[in-house]
Amino acid sequence: MKIAHVFHNYYPVVGGLERAVQSLAEELAKMGHEVHVITSRFGAEKRPKEEVINGVYVHRVKALWLRFPDLTYPLEFAEKVLRDADIVHGHSQNSLFTVKLIEKAKKLGIKTVMYFMAIDAFNDHPDSLVRLIGPYYARYVIKGAIALSDIKLVRSLRDQEILSKKYGVEAILIPDGVPEWFLSHRYCGDEFRRRYGIDRDYALYVGRLHPLKGVDILIKALYHIVKTSIDLKLVILGPGDAGPHRELAQKLNVDKNVFFLGFVDEEIKICAIDGSLAVVVPSVCDYVEVYPMIISEAWARSKPIIVTRVGGIPYRVKHMVNGLLVPPKDPKALAEAMIALLQNKELVTRLGAEGRKEIITWSEVATKMLSIYKGYA
Template identity: 60%
Template sequence: MKIIHIAHHYWPVVGGLENVVRALAEGMARRGHEAHVITSQYGAGNRPREEVINGVYIHRVKSTRFGYPDLTYPLEVPGGILRNADIVHGHSQNSLFTVKMIEEAKRLGARTVVHFMAVDAFNDHPSRLIRLLAPRYGKRNVKKAIEASDVRLVKSFRDMEILRSKYSIKTEYIPDGIDEELLGKPNMAEEFRRKYDIQDPLIVYVGRLHKLKGIDILIKALAIATKEEPNLKAVIIGPGDQRPYRELANKLGISDKVLFTGFVDEDIKIGALDTSIALVLPSVSNYVEVFSLAITEAWARRKPVIASAVGEIPYRVKHMINGLLVPPRDSTALAEAIVTLAQDRELGRRLGAEGRKSVLTWDEIVSKLLSIYSCG
């Protein structure tokens, strides 16, 4: 099959959705399919407009952007590529780029698939302006994506429920996966401890350093938790501006208990998870939690998860079954959950082992998608 994936960013941009599209495209190319990615030029630096990486044909088109990545709009459409496709798979209806390309693919006669993400998820955004304007934009894009798609997928049971109840649309659940080698890697905790000279118990955050991710809530919770567990430390892994969080840790007198690593390679990230008591995700908005790959990675390493009950998280993390759920923006409740697992390691082992049962590999996800593509 000739399969085209649509996303406004692709490698060398690194992020959750970018990594997903790359895993799917490369996985399909390895199976002998002709895999393409149509994306914008944003984030590509000096890389060529057309290139092949790991068997995937990449097409970067001229685009313009209105402030936010989702507001990227293509200024050209590679009609010849779209016209001859067997399947065109668009990722995220919140992206202007994706919706426009899917509309064009549909007009040219291609079979179209849209992966819906964070449907109607702007209502709890901290910004009043976004709460006012974004819901209208979101509903517009959902309707356009529904009209232009032959197959509708979700990676969130929250989105499935909303599309069924509010838009009368039936969808299929296809989550994200992980690399199979992650399941069989030896424990890498000692390597991580040696690298960073840490022997104390740890909690770990993995993700972007963004205000919607609640990292300030995590730091405040750590300040509370260390009153009961004074040796506890936090490792914060991911790209973004560290300054406001370093300043907060310093203000709370716990700067020596927070390690910021920035972006790290996979081995260091896995070493941090292996070392940890738990992965902690204190997000404050539905919009940023469509499907947390960090949760899947933690479960793959048999680690429990402590997370805010926002977005898809409460549909996946079941309190006292495979993790602990806390209310968003509640640093006291988060601190109590952290202390619970710091003091009861056996509970953490049970929760992590239960989470491991739900983990799927990218190979399994690619098989599911290829089966869907082949139907109809």
């Protein structure tokens, strides 16, 4: 098959959805299909307009960036790629870029797929402008995306439920996977600890250093732990400006307990997960967490997770069954959850083992996706 994926960002731009699109595209290419990705040039200005990455044909088109990434508007449409495709798969109806490309594909008579995500998720956004305008924008794009897509997919039970109850649309649930090597990789946590000189238990954060991700809440939680004379460390991995978070750690006098390691490769990340007490997802609002890949990656390594009740997270994480759930924006609750794991290593083992049962691989995801494609193309 000739398959075209559409999203406003792609490698080398780093993010959960960017990695999901790349993982699915590359898996389909490995299976022998001709896979294209149409994306914008933002974040990849130094890359060629067209190139092949791991067997995937990447097409970067001109676009306007209107303050928020989701408002990226395409000025080009890579029409030949769309016209030649058997199916065009858009990712996120909240992305104006995605919706406009799907609209163009539909006009060309090509079968279309849409991954719906973060539906009606702007109401608790910290940005007042987004809370004010976001719901109107969301209603506009979702109606268009429903009309334009032949196949409706969701990554999370939350979005499946809302689509069904509010919009009368029955969508197919296909969550994201993990690479098979994530399950089979040797344990390397001790190597990570030696490499960075960490000789105590540490909680791990993996993700962008973005206000919606709650890294400041996590540092405040560490403060509540350290002031009780518990020597827990915090390791923070991911791209973004660490300056404000360093300043906060210094202000709270926990800077010696926090390791900012920036963006790391997958090998170091897996070792960081292995060596950790738990992986923490302290995000603050529904919009930012649809189906966090780091939860799957932690579970793949049999590690427990501590997560906030936002977005699709509470639909897959059950408190004290396969993880610990805490309210968002609550440093004390987050601190108590970390202390609970520090004081109960049996719970650490049990939660990690239960989480591993939830895992599917990208190979399994691609196989399911192909079955759906072929049923409609």
